Amino acid sequence: MIIDCHGHYTTAPPALEAWRARQIAALGDPAGAPRADELAIGDDELRASVADHQLAQMRARGCDLTIFSPRASFMAHHIGELQTSATWAAICNELLFRITRLFPDHFAGCAMLPQSPGVDPRTCIPELERCVVEYGFVAVNLNPDPSGGHWSAPPLTDRHWYPIYEKLVEHRIPAMIHASASCNPCFHTIGAHYLNADTTAFMQCLTGDLFRDFPSLKLVIPHGGGAVPFHWGRFRGLAQQLGKPVLREHLLDNLYFDTCVYHQAGIDLMARVVPVDNILFASEMIGAVRGIDPETGHHFDDTRRYIDAAPGLTAADRAKIYEANVRRVYPRLDEALAARGR
Amino acid sequence: MIIDCHGHYTTAPPALEAWRARQIAALGDPAGAPRADELAIGDDELRASVADHQLAQMRARGCDLTIFSPRASFMAHHIGELQTSATWAAICNELLFRITRLFPDHFAGCAMLPQSPGVDPRTCIPELERCVVEYGFVAVNLNPDPSGGHWSAPPLTDRHWYPIYEKLVEHRIPAMIHASASCNPCFHTIGAHYLNADTTAFMQCLTGDLFRDFPSLKLVIPHGGGAVPFHWGRFRGLAQQLGKPVLREHLLDNLYFDTCVYHQAGIDLMARVVPVDNILFASEMIGAVRGIDPETGHHFDDTRRYIDAAPGLTAADRAKIYEANVRRVYPRLDEALAARGR
Numbered sequence: 001m002i003i004d005c006h007g008h009y010t011t012a013p014p015a016l017e018a019w020r021a022r023q024i025a026a027l028g029d030p031a032g033a034p035r036a037d038e039l040a041i042g043d044d045e046l047r048a049s050v051a052d053h054q055l056a057q058m059r060a061r062g063c064d065l066t067i068f069s070p071r072a073s074f075m076a077h078h079i080g081e082l083q084t085s086a087t088w089a090a091i092c093n094e095l096l097f098r099i100t101r102l103f104p105d106h107f108a109g110c111a112m113l114p115q116s117p118g119v120d121p122r123t124c125i126p127e128l129e130r131c132v133v134e135y136g137f138v139a140v141n142l143n144p145d146p147s148g149g150h151w152s153a154p155p156l157t158d159r160h161w162y163p164i165y166e167k168l169v170e171h172r173i174p175a176m177i178h179a180s181a182s183c184n185p186c187f188h189t190i191g192a193h194y195l196n197a198d199t200t201a202f203m204q205c206l207t208g209d210l211f212r213d214f215p216s217l218k219l220v221i222p223h224g225g226g227a228v229p230f231h232w233g234r235f236r237g238l239a240q241q242l243g244k245p246v247l248r249e250h251l252l253d254n255l256y257f258d259t260c261v262y263h264q265a266g267i268d269l270m271a272r273v274v275p276v277d278n279i280l281f282a283s284e285m286i287g288a289v290r291g292i293d294p295e296t297g298h299h300f301d302d303t304r305r306y307i308d309a310a311p312g313l314t315a316a317d318r319a320k321i322y323e324a325n326v327r328r329v330y331p332r333l334d335e336a337l338a339a340r341g342r
Numbered sequence: 343m344i345i346d347c348h349g350h351y352t353t354a355p356p357a358l359e360a361w362r363a364r365q366i367a368a369l370g371d372p373a374g375a376p377r378a379d380e381l382a383i384g385d386d387e388l389r390a391s392v393a394d395h396q397l398a399q400m401r402a403r404g405c406d407l408t409i410f411s412p413r414a415s416f417m418a419h420h421i422g423e424l425q426t427s428a429t430w431a432a433i434c435n436e437l438l439f440r441i442t443r444l445f446p447d448h449f450a451g452c453a454m455l456p457q458s459p460g461v462d463p464r465t466c467i468p469e470l471e472r473c474v475v476e477y478g479f480v481a482v483n484l485n486p487d488p489s490g491g492h493w494s495a496p497p498l499t500d501r502h503w504y505p506i507y508e509k510l511v512e513h514r515i516p517a518m519i520h521a522s523a524s525c526n527p528c529f530h531t532i533g534a535h536y537l538n539a540d541t542t543a544f545m546q547c548l549t550g551d552l553f554r555d556f557p558s559l560k561l562v563i564p565h566g567g568g569a570v571p572f573h574w575g576r577f578r579g580l581a582q583q584l585g586k587p588v589l590r591e592h593l594l595d596n597l598y599f600d601t602c603v604y605h606q607a608g609i610d611l612m613a614r615v616v617p618v619d620n621i622l623f624a625s626e627m628i629g630a631v632r633g634i635d636p637e638t639g640h641h642f643d644d645t646r647r648y649i650d651a652a653p654g655l656t657a658a659d660r661a662k663i664y665e666a667n668v669r670r671v672y673p674r675l676d677e678a679l680a681a682r683g684r
Contacts, residue, residue, distance in 0.1 A: 144528075150492070151492075151526055151528040154528075184493055185496065185497055186496075190580065191576070192538075192542045192546075196534075196541060198569075199534055199537050199538060199568075200538065207533070223573070223576075226569050227568050227569035230566065230608050231565070231566070231605075231608060232605050233607075233631075233642050234533070234604045236635070236637075236642070237631035237632075261575070262573070263576075264575075265574065265611050266573060266611070269611045289579035289583065291579050293578070293579065295578075300579035
């Protein structure tokens with residue numbers, strides 16, 4: 001089967017965005033804030049919002065299942081305070097949960113966390129555990145920069161984040177390190193901030209020793225790892241210069257790269273430098289880049305075509321990228337699939 | 343001939359760093375600040391600091407001339423205020439000037455600007471003009487984030503920066519968009535901040551219309567363009583989605599990428615997606631990554647080997663990358679070389 005480890009619910013009914021707009025409008029006036037139960041989206045509406053979009057594309061592209069999370073740019077952890085994020089995350093995760101119940105063969109849940117700038121990440125644990133224990137989610141998205149482009153949180157290797165890692169390890173779920181919207185005018189959200197966050201997260205892990213403390217922790221760097229595979233030699237050289245072990249020993253039992261790289265040459269490079277065991281199929285469809293590439297006549301984000309065409313990959317490599325690696329990195333997904341005979 | 347468009351004076355005698363340490367130590371106490379003329383480095387010392395290092399490597403690698411600038415991470419524009427940067431830039435540029443006089447066949451100058459967070463870039467113009475008019479420098483380095491990792495300046499497309507661009511155009515010199523040291527613990531300077539700055543600068547140009555206002559402005563994005571070539575499809579797709587012209591029309595008469603990418607697969611990717619007219623030879627030697635790659639037995643930053651071995655390049659392409667493109671983007675260098683019969 002083919003599993004896409006990186007999809008967001010970008011096609012929610014407009015009522016969701018309207019609720020969020022009311023929440024934001026009431027930031028200075030808690031009494032005016034909308035209640036969570038004022039958002040009413042029926043199952044039919046929810047079903048249609050996915051069936052006509054992500055699911056239709058998955059069928060067209062031959063993708064069986066997507067690990068699905070709330071819309072990344074809408075997490076916007078920089079808005080409001082802890083309670084703002086807590087209510088918003090609870091709403092978004094519950095909608096996701098309903099989608100995974102409506103389409104259990106096609107979507108597995110990945111939680112958004114109620115992060116907030118300057119707030120102890122420990123406050124995310126109740127929502128994390130609800131998503132895993134009650135909703136059966138198989139992963140979380142962790143935002144390395146809840147400030148939205150001001151980078152005021154400590155590096156991911158800092159003990160600040162350890163309470164989250166302890167729970168990830170306890171529940172055997174990976175985190176995708178995924179930034180959210182940039183409120184810094186220097187950074188275009190999907191053209192700069194996301195890619196910078198990917199590169200930054202990798203380098204934080206390279207300079208630190210996080211995986212000595214958490215040998216079973218699995219982190220997924222999206223968007224092909226930002227600049228990392230293109231600069232693989234630079235990172236190998238920096239590891240050597242900093243007295244760290246080679247990348248494979250130092251990081252590659254714990255760090256994985258998805259394939260959200262939207263052209264053939266990029267995927268070919270990844271396949272050439274990143275060990276195949278560390279590559280996970282993903283498209284982020286329907287997401288950042290929605291158009292059709294005039295050079296190919298296909299969607300930019302139809303990444304399966306690039307993987308199928310990459311000259312450096314064997315059939316066995318593709319089977320790893322499309323399924324086996326994802327099931328290894330997301331063991332709760334593997335178990336849920338096995339329980340359904342898949 | 344072979345011209346390296348990106349080298350920094352990273353091997354200055356220790357007296358330079360000692361002077362800077364005294365300057366920093368006196369930040370709260372202007373009376374205790376060292377005077378510029380307290381720094382004394384003789385010509386012999388200056389000559390040896392380059393001859394035994396950069397020049398020796400250039401000879402070993404067959405590089406004829408390097409466009410040389412003060413050490414990037416030492417610019418540290420975030421330290422102190424305008425006067426701090428003004429004095430420091432003047433010292434560093436003057437040392438560079440002396441090197442270009444000691445080795446006129448091998449080094450051309452690229453100025454550091456006295457940028458300072460929150461200060462009008464107009465204040466950089468006297469130093470810029472001294473470097474071009476008095477010292478004969480052929481380019482400047484422009485730091486898109488003088489705050490050192492807090493990204494508090496407006497995007498490069500903002501009118502804030504226009505006084506600099508007007509001078510660049512007037513004097514027919516390009517700017518390399520080069521960040522300096524990160525004082526934000528999230529960002530490793532050479533493993534994250536520089537690459538992020540490259541990606542960010544490209545995306546700022548993509549979303550803006552800077553080159554409509556400055557059709558003859560030339561900007562060089564170092565380190566191979568950060569994440570850009572690896573995500574060339576993403577950027578092509580974003581340009582389309584944002585209603586911009588295709589990258590070639592929108593940006594590629596004005597933006598250039600250097601070849602500071604430290605492995606064969608990275609250079610092969612660049613050569614495959616970036617038009618050859620937009621690729622400029624560079625190594626940033628002796629710089630960020632100084633070791634020998636155990637996989638090849640050669641220095642990581644010996645980028646000429648990768649260009650010579652890139653299967654997608656013809657001899658004519660290599661001649662452009664090594665010389666013709668650089669002479670076109672740095673016209674004052676071209677004229678200075680022509681005047682010497684080169």
